[in-house]
Amino acid sequence: MTRVLITRRLPDTVLQEAEKHFEIELRDEAAPLKLGQMRGALALYDGILPTLGDLFSAEAFAEAENPRCKILANFGVGYNHIDAEAARAVGIAVTNTPGAVTDATADVAMTLMLMSARRAGEGERLVRSGRWTGWQPTQMLGLHLSGKTVGILGMGRIGQAIARRCHFGFGMDVLYANRSVKELDFPAEKLSPLALAARADVVVIAMPGGSETHHFVGTEFLRAMQGHAHLVNIARGNIVDEAALIRVLDEGGIAGAGLDVYEHEPEVPEALRAMENVVLLPHLGTAALEVREAMGYMAVENLRAFFAGEAPPNLVN
Numbered sequence: 001m002t003r004v005l006i007t008r009r010l011p012d013t014v015l016q017e018a019e020k021h022f023e024i025e026l027r028d029e030a031a032p033l034k035l036g037q038m039r040g041a042l043a044l045y046d047g048i049l050p051t052l053g054d055l056f057s058a059e060a061f062a063e064a065e066n067p068r069c070k071i072l073a074n075f076g077v078g079y080n081h082i083d084a085e086a087a088r089a090v091g092i093a094v095t096n097t098p099g100a101v102t103d104a105t106a107d108v109a110m111t112l113m114l115m116s117a118r119r120a121g122e123g124e125r126l127v128r129s130g131r132w133t134g135w136q137p138t139q140m141l142g143l144h145l146s147g148k149t150v151g152i153l154g155m156g157r158i159g160q161a162i163a164r165r166c167h168f169g170f171g172m173d174v175l176y177a178n179r180s181v182k183e184l185d186f187p188a189e190k191l192s193p194l195a196l197a198a199r200a201d202v203v204v205i206a207m208p209g210g211s212e213t214h215h216f217v218g219t220e221f222l223r224a225m226q227g228h229a230h231l232v233n234i235a236r237g238n239i240v241d242e243a244a245l246i247r248v249l250d251e252g253g254i255a256g257a258g259l260d261v262y263e264h265e266p267e268v269p270e271a272l273r274a275m276e277n278v279v280l281l282p283h284l285g286t287a288a289l290e291v292r293e294a295m296g297y298m299a300v301e302n303l304r305a306f307f308a309g310e311a312p313p314n315l316v317n
């Protein structure tokens with residue numbers, strides 16, 4: 001029987017589905033796999049279903065010559081924690097779960113956009129503190145989103161879902177920066193990242209993580225943004241140079257930020273946590289039961305197809 005390691009507790013329905021096809025080993029621990037455990041797992045299991053945090057770097061594969069493991073079926077669309085090329089070099093396929101995460105992640109982008117622009121986190125803290133003294137005509141005025149301009153970095157599935165919400169739901173103009181021009185079913189203007197930064201009232205990061213986009217949003221980009229503008233990141237933390245973000249927020253270079261992801265999760269710099277104009281969520285992008293189930297089913301289907309000798313639907317390497 002094919003042995004598969006699942007590195008974290010997934011919804012029961014997903015585990016039941018996986019058990020129909022494989023002999024499952026469920027690692028029921030909160031912490032991601034450590035390097036030694038990864039190397040052991042590559043030797044012991046035919047397939048692994050890893051999650052965010054399981055850092056399969058080139059080092060993890062370095063000692064694996066012809067490993068027993070032939071596939072890493074990642075739970076999630078972002079697989080920048082897996083060195084897919086190093087995996088391929090030792091004969092391991094890598095798959096992900098695109099599509100399943102799109103709408104939920106776009107919804108969290110809108111949540112952060114609204115919370116940051118309309119100062120919802122700050123307002124909630126005021127009420128909770130018991131220090132709210134009552135409605136005032138000029139109290140806690142935020143940025144009105146209707147008719148404003150959103151600039152989206154990365155116009156893949158999630159970027160497009162965010163753009164649709166902004167355009168059809170909020171009547172916003174859409175700018176985007178992307179390597180290629182996209183055929184879109186809504187109006188949107190493609191610009192260079194810096195031109196986008198200068199014109200957008202809200203910038204949303206929706207590009208893939210990884211070494212190519214490391215610190216893509218740094219001092220130059222942030223200083224190009226308008227003083228009343230907000231930054232939202234639902235992609236990967238290290239796309240933003242967090243130290244630069246703190247500096248530019250401190251200088252008043254932008255009005256606020258809404259973040260779901262961080263450079264060194266779960267560490268969030270004290271300076272960010274202390275800022276009233278920053279909304280901080282604990283990587284909630286796909287955190288809804290049916291979404292996690294859909295992601296799990298996709299990962300299991302990738303494993304099933306692979307071991308049945310078919311091409312896994314979401315092969316990335």
Ligand code: 8YV
Nearest residue numbers: 051052075076077078285286
């Ligand atoms: C997932 C994500 O929850 O799909 C992704 O890339 O960032 C998340 O929302 C996470 O990756 C689970 O492994």
